[in-house]
Amino acid sequence: MIYLIILFVMAACVVQLPVFKEYAKGGRVRHFLKTLNSDENYIVLHDLILATPNGKMTHIDHLVLSIYGVFVIETNNYKGRIGGEEKKKYWTQSLFGREKKFYSPIFQTYIHIHTLEQLIGCKPYVSIITFRPRVTIDQIHVTQDWLYITHDKQILKIIKQYKERLISQDELIRMENVILKNLVIDKNAINKKNLVEHSEKSVFAKARSCPKCGGKLVVGKGRYNAVSSCSNFPACRFVDKSG
Ligand SMILES: [Zn+2]
Structure with missing residues (x-):
């Protein structure tokens, strides 16, 4: 009996580990992308809310700026079976014999790239749409070679496939600065109506999280105005x- 209790306590401790928590919270992709952080040729950003060219807002799950290209990653938490077509606005999820329609991740990715283009210019964009393990993805035929629909564990493999230097180190830093400067993090400005994709994602909470590490943003006083900084400082x- 006592062994059982010890085992239980040990298991509970493991679940408490930050790595495990991050993983369990659906941060799988964030976890996969972490290995890129130590490479100066990559800059990884998460949960970005940006204004689209037509005045709406869009949420980018993960963005990898690299000297090899700009990788726009859209993660989906749907379960079951996924079906869709490149040019169809809505895709379907089948689960327990029921079908549900959802906004095409490809259309979503077009909006993301269009939005990024207006900010950082025309770049070699690569779009990766991912689903969680055990999801069955129907054969979805795509005509663009920069567009991937896959399981999330393939992410690094796809990114690492790109080896040709196309963007300078300086340009990488410039792109990061422009994006971070243009983030929409004012909670009042973000309401569901203004978001292009009306999915169930908790975009509201994400708007106040750090784009570098996912930590909480805390508002403090700067020299002239309010400043948001990451609660994981100094890490x-x-x-x-901007507040
Ligand atoms: Zn942070």
Whole structure:
């Protein structure tokens, strides 16, 4: 009996480990992308809310800026079986004999790239749409070679496939600065109506999380105005000076 209790306590401790928590919270992709952080040729950002060219807002799950290209990653938490077509606005999820329609991740990715283009310009964009393990993805034929629909564990493999240097180190830093400067993090400005994709994602909470590490943003006083900084300081040094 006592062994059982010890085992139970040990299991509970493991679940408490940050790595496990991050993993369980659906941060699988974040976890996979972590290995890129130590490579200066990659800059990884998460949960970005940006204004689209037509005045709406869009949420980008993960963005990898690299000298090899700009990888726009859209993660989906749907279960069951996924079906869709490249040019169809809605795809279907089948689960327990029921079908549910959802906005095409490809259309979503077009909006993301269009939005990024207006900010950082025309770049070699690569779009990766991922689903969780055990999801059955029907054969979805795509005509673009920069577009991937796959399981999330394939992400690094796809990114690492790109080896040709197309963007300079300086340009990488410039792109990061432009994006971070243009983030929408004012909670009042973000309402569901303004979001392009009306999915069930908790975009509201994400708007106040650090784009570098996912930590909480805390508002403090700067020299002239309110400043949001990451609660994981000093491990993460993200600061948003616009409030
Ligand atoms: Zn941070």
